[in-house]
Amino acid sequence: DTEVTQTPKHLVMGMTNKKSLKCEQHMGHRAMYWYKQKAKKPPELMFVYSYEKLSINESVPSRFSPECPNSSLLNLHLHALQPEDSALYLCASSQESGYEQYFGPGTRLTVT
Amino acid sequence: GENVEQHPSTLSVQEGDSAVIKCTYSDSASNYFPWYKQELGKGPQLIIDIRSNVGEKKDQRIAVTLNKTAKHFSLHITETQPEDSAVYFCAARGAAGGFKTIFGAGTRLFVKA
Numbered sequence: 618d619t620e621v622t623q624t625p626k627h628l629v630m631g632m633t634n635k636k637s638l639k640c641e642q643h644m645g646h647r648a649m650y651w652y653k654q655k656a657k658k659p660p661e662l663m664f665v666y667s668y669e670k671l672s673i674n675e676s677v678p679s680r681f682s683p684e685c686p687n688s689s690l691l692n693l694h695l696h697a698l699q700p701e702d703s704a705l706y707l708c709a710s711s712q713e714s715g716y717e718q719y720f721g722p723g724t725r726l727t728v729t
Numbered sequence: 730g731e732n733v734e735q736h737p738s739t740l741s742v743q744e745g746d747s748a749v750i751k752c753t754y755s756d757s758a759s760n761y762f763p764w765y766k767q768e769l770g771k772g773p774q775l776i777i778d779i780r781s782n783v784g785e786k787k788d789q790r791i792a793v794t795l796n797k798t799a800k801h802f803s804l805h806i807t808e809t810q811p812e813d814s815a816v817y818f819c820a821a822r823g824a825a826g827g828f829k830t831i832f833g834a835g836t837r838l839f840v841k842a
Binding site (some may be wrong): 621657658659660661662665673675707709715716717718719720721722723 | 761763765770771772773774775778818822829830831832833834835
């Protein structure tokens, strides 16, 4: 099973809201990632967790807060977002950091 | 850090023809080069990858070649089918900055029936 699941599929939030994106994998992978993808652009790395520890933060604004409660779950907490944060947020996982990443279907986020 | 350039940005081929997409990378220490296919409304799907100790890898109609000296790698799709229509991204796993994966800008492939 090479499936990464993400919820919700779509999310619309106001600039004062607090929401969370969730990601889950049951492949036993030890690295998990958050990417942001704008329309017609490649995915841009935001965060990498390796063995449940944050290993890479690509200078992401603090209104995005990642959390890795255990090796199967990854959350992205959102607070006080801006309209320009509207994008597809992708979660991925891999056995080793940086190799053979498997992506979820993404959460389409719209900030109003 | 790593930089990946991808060409062409758009490619249109007739069904049954071959398609070739080319990428160059800047970090000579990069050691892993995956290719992803992304269909509309879906996340990227890993279709083939190659490590720096290998020059070529093939999987049915898809092949990837790597030239470490020139720092470029290519995706070859033979006998294209309409279902191959998608956006294809190359990527490189750089050594600088903690082994990040940097993506090329993408190639939109159209296969005409």
